[in-house]
Amino acid sequence: MPEIPYKTYLSEKEIPTAWFNLRADMPVKPAPLLDPATRKPCTAEQLGHVFCDDLVAQELDDNRKWFDIPGEIVDFYKMYRPSPLIRAYFLEKALGTPAHIYYKFEGNNTSGSHKLNSSIAQAYYAKKQGLKGVTTETGAGQWGTALSMACAHFGLDCRVYMVKCSYEQKPFRREVMRTYGADVTPSPSDTTEVGRRILAEHPGTTGSLGCAISEAVEYAVTHEGYRYVLGSVLNQVLLHQSIIGLEAHTAFKKLGVKPDVIIGCAGGGSNLGGLIAPFMGEKLRGEADYRIVAVEPASCPSFTRGKFAYDFCDTGRICPLAKMYTLGADFIPSANHAGGLRFHGMSSILSQLYHDRMMEAVAVEQTSVFEAAEFFARTEGTLPAPESSHAIRAAIDEALRCKKEGIEENIFFGLTGTGYFDLMAYATYNDRKMSDQLPTDAELNASFEKIPQ
């Protein structure tokens, strides 16, 4: 075998002790969250009704470069981190590419994804503030699972609003959350005012992420000792997820390898923002150059077909406005879209970087994504999550380009998680019943009209 091992593990002592705040290196900062009533930037006090105080401080700080990771969080990280940086020797061989392919695998924990990196941080600050519990929404279920695990660790009450169609189609995700002690409610529900309103207006609805967010926020702000937590989009989440990129950066340094292209799937941006953080920092500071590629579903194409504008993050329009690439707060991807990556907007940090042409974006269709997933599973052994498989698709395409051009590039992608709870989607693919259904221009234009001016 060659000198570079299949898996590179850092030691536990090499787990980063500070998160990296990419905003500190951005010449143009991401636009602030706005109060929808006044159109003025949200104050820490306003946000403090929804989020924990320490998390609000992280959310609003565009300038501090490093945030120390509290020891209790580092200890928890030691249960499943550092995650391995893997050289995809078998995939390279199967593709016959001269490219070297690497991936950072975040799926080796029971949440099945990178989401645990931020959930444990958010639960820690909630506990520190003396709260009773937290509320959240979950779609595919990874975030809800990660939050249940974090809340079990700190003895916090965990109340999850799960998009109704996922609740019904993914009973096993629900059971994992219950095993960790979480209370899981299908959304929309009659437990909140916004839920009752949406149920009255759309009696047969199977729910959406935007609607579940509205319910979770309402519950938090109307119940003493509760705050709302979110698994993606927010600056604080990208901050926590920087641990992915920091570990990868250290591992590449040890191997003496520099990635040429860095690829991540993008829904709200939690994985991509964390994966690229230190690399993008170097790029912004002019210390190194990388091609950075966001991969999104063609059925939910925020970057490639969305508007860069202030918009609501939730269907109920009770959250602050965020400036981002958006498809409109009422946008719901086609029912045949499997898995996550279904949020209508995108992290403000990543939106600004994309707007400033610091990164590229591609949209891929799900049938080709599952082809890549199956190929990856059979060569590299791990059954990938549908979300992660978007990055696999793009990495394979880059590797095939290298093959065609006869060049040896280092391709690096984020494998955010495993597909063990996505077998209904795999069954559809195995039965050759999977199809692609993209939004039409007319549909998107109708959705754009509801974006506030």
Next chain:
Amino acid sequence: MPEIPYKTYLSEKEIPTAWFNLRADMPVKPAPLLDPATRKPCTAEQLGHVFCDDLVAQELDDNRKWFDIPGEIVDFYKMYRPSPLIRAYFLEKALGTPAHIYYKFEGNNTSGSHKLNSSIAQAYYAKKQGLKGVTTETGAGQWGTALSMACAHFGLDCRVYMVKCSYEQKPFRREVMRTYGADVTPSPSDTTEVGRRILAEHPGTTGSLGCAISEAVEYAVTHEGYRYVLGSVLNQVLLHQSIIGLEAHTAFKKLGVKPDVIIGCAGGGSNLGGLIAPFMGEKLRGEADYRIVAVEPASCPSFTRGKFAYDFCDTGRICPLAKMYTLGADFIPSANHAGGLRFHGMSSILSQLYHDRMMEAVAVEQTSVFEAAEFFARTEGTLPAPESSHAIRAAIDEALRCKKEGIEENIFFGLTGTGYFDLMAYATYNDRKMSDQLPTDAELNASFEKIPQ
């Protein structure tokens, strides 16, 4: 944090390059497989109709201490091995025990268990012999998944007979196997003579492991270019699984720690036999002493309530006779028994060692097993497989004994896998609907009567 890390990973260069054959150190060798017609030991030629030639050689060799692991298998191992040896700091703290608890975690691969260690070896030898494919049975589904992955790697046809009730209750396991290209048939089926016979005799049957074995063996011996492979019980399987114990032994040496008690769950014995191999070798050679504990389900208590006798391994009675602790080839655990560990017999190696009082055995009831599983998930983060949770139960009981007695022992157990495909059983537990149903003495005696004299 203390000096001993949470997770100890060996480097890929430290992956063992030879499997350890525990039989070489046994003063009393395990009894040989017998031809049921002649009652004489099966010859290599006879076994060669069922198994690959190299595997037959491994099966029959009681004296060779080390078998080199072929390079292609070592390379495959590098995709998911070495597996971590984990210090259960959070579990210790939650129990308030002075004991130090360690576990070897084999679940970080898509098969979700240790089964991949042997399936890749068996697929390799099938490929080397120029075969077209292999057949097998699967119950809980871990072995079938592991074999599909191994066959995908070597381009072999993989035909899995899956116990009908598992096939219906675990559609997702089935889909994983299909994703890796396997052909999965619910057993009993009309694709074999023995299947048709069993269906005629028991029209409503939901199948059993013994019946699925009969079908898989029949398919293999009646089709050109096929052989049968088995995930447990056989000597060759314990040989391959010795990699678990060898890695653990090296890791403990590096940490300067000697386990006092070694605990493994036991169904057919694949995990337990592999986990204990080098430690039991030391014990047999008088170089070190360890308490070694097999943990089995009270609903399928081969060691603690079975007979030590020659018996059939399959319901159809077409396989050789093995000398083992057995509940009788027709024994089927109560329908409310969840997960694996449902084979009526036990590895001949482990049976002989137990008979010679080199190890202990305990039987635990499943409600207490799921209590331990939930406690473990909430403290150590990983959702364990029901099978593995038998070992967790026993490890917790040992840790509580240490607490009571005020002594600091090193407790080591095997965490064979994850419970991501066992959420129906967890749901039953979460809904407080789980019960225990043990075989009565009358039932066992009726079953014992069918053991050949």
